[in-house]
Amino acid sequence: MEIRIRDLAKSFDGFRALHGVDLDIASGELVALLGPSGSGKTTLLRVIAGLEAATGGHVYFGDEDATTIPVRERGVGFVFQHYALFRHMTVADNIAFGLSVRPRATRPPKVEIDKRVGELLDLVQLTGLEKRYPTQLSGGQRQRVALARALATEPKVLLLDEPFGALDAKVRKELRKWLREIHDRTGNTTLFVTHDQEEALELADRVVVLDKGHIQQIGTPDQIYDEPATPFVFDFIGDASVLPVNVDQGKAFFYDRRIGLGVDVLGHGPAKLYVRPHHWDVGAAGGGAGGLELVGTVVTLRRHGAARRAEIEIGKGHLVEIEIDAAEEVAIGDRIGLKPRRWRLFFADGHSIGSSPARTAAARRG
Numbered sequence: 001m002e003i004r005i006r007d008l009a010k011s012f013d014g015f016r017a018l019h020g021v022d023l024d025i026a027s028g029e030l031v032a033l034l035g036p037s038g039s040g041k042t043t044l045l046r047v048i049a050g051l052e053a054a055t056g057g058h059v060y061f062g063d064e065d066a067t068t069i070p071v072r073e074r075g076v077g078f079v080f081q082h083y084a085l086f087r088h089m090t091v092a093d094n095i096a097f098g099l100s101v102r103p104r105a106t107r108p109p110k111v112e113i114d115k116r117v118g119e120l121l122d123l124v125q126l127t128g129l130e131k132r133y134p135t136q137l138s139g140g141q142r143q144r145v146a147l148a149r150a151l152a153t154e155p156k157v158l159l160l161d162e163p164f165g166a167l168d169a170k171v172r173k174e175l176r177k178w179l180r181e182i183h184d185r186t187g188n189t190t191l192f193v194t195h196d197q198e199e200a201l202e203l204a205d206r207v208v209v210l211d212k213g214h215i216q217q218i219g220t221p222d223q224i225y226d227e228p229a230t231p232f233v234f235d236f237i238g239d240a241s242v243l244p245v246n247v248d249q250g251k252a253f254f255y256d257r258r259i260g261l262g263v264d265v266l267g268h269g270p271a272k273l274y275v276r277p278h279h280w281d282v283g284a285a286g287g288g289a290g291g292l293e294l295v296g297t298v299v300t301l302r303r304h305g306a307a308r309r310a311e312i313e314i315g316k317g318h319l320v321e322i323e324i325d326a327a328e329e330v331a332i333g334d335r336i337g338l339k340p341r342r343w344r345l346f347f348a349d350g351h352s353i354g355s356s357p358a359r360t361a362a363a364r365r366g
């Protein structure tokens, strides 16, 4: 089921939680809604579900305008972080619930319901636990039952709100992988809310980054991480150093030091240069004779996974964080030259005025 969202707005007592959101989700896609607390992720999901009425705009399921269709008739399945299972029902009865409460005319016969429950138990890898009660399950198992229950009625669209939010990091990671596998098997159109960027980037086909009720960027995990469209996305996803620069005749300057961007940029005036820690090249200090003009002093050095991270003071109290190879001989107090290999420049209003040239497919693989 394809979902199209057009100019969707939602206000609560005059407070605008969503501002004119446009979004297209292809049938069978797994899409993450990512953003900080209060950015409108849950509100967007709830409006798509029909649990909240939109203040303006439309939600289409396929060709049908679903905006005013009641939640029961939308054919959506939900899993919420704290969507409690029915405590007095067994796992099997919880999963069967959506089918067994259907009106007699559309309710499948008991043998069919039992068969479906068996298939779902197998899908969520809980076969053998069907007679247990929710209190006899771990948090991860409960969320798997919740997912099986949501899938029982064969929803056209599956909506998940921080489904693994309350679980510990290791279980979250396992369930993430497992959710992706289930999604690939069932082919549901799936939307899930998370504030965990790692979860969004690892799991989703595309990520929608929200801030203050506005979509900041929609893209594949690679696009979101490697080509952030706005300063907000740069700051929110991954790490970045921000350097105040001045653009003059196509060149960027940090005070009087020219930053070797490699290409000319458009525009004129103060701007901000964003660079990820692993996108800096380190070289000899000092202009001329192959030295780099942007020079700084190593002030901190610490291990970061397989590499090291260093903070470099480049004057006037400005620090940039760079990643350096563990084998590189760099020590605190060293003066080094810096050059951004990949970067993006924004004017103060967030308008992008340039970025490092796109990588070739060969470079992307490397």
Ligand SMILES: Nc1ncnc2c1ncn2[C@@H]1O[C@H](COP(=O)(O)OP(=O)(O)OP(=O)(O)O)[C@@H](O)[C@H]1O
Residues within 6 Å of the ligand: 012, 013, 015, 017, 035, 036, 037, 038, 039, 040, 041, 042, 043, 044, 195
């Ligand atoms: N029922 C409500 N009444 C009034 N304001 C609301 C209501 N629901 C949400 N809001 C407000 O709308 C904004 C967006 O909330 P929403 O729950 O969608 O954010 P979120 O991105 O899901 O945040 P979180 O990650 O904290 O769950 C917030 O400022 C919130 O206070």
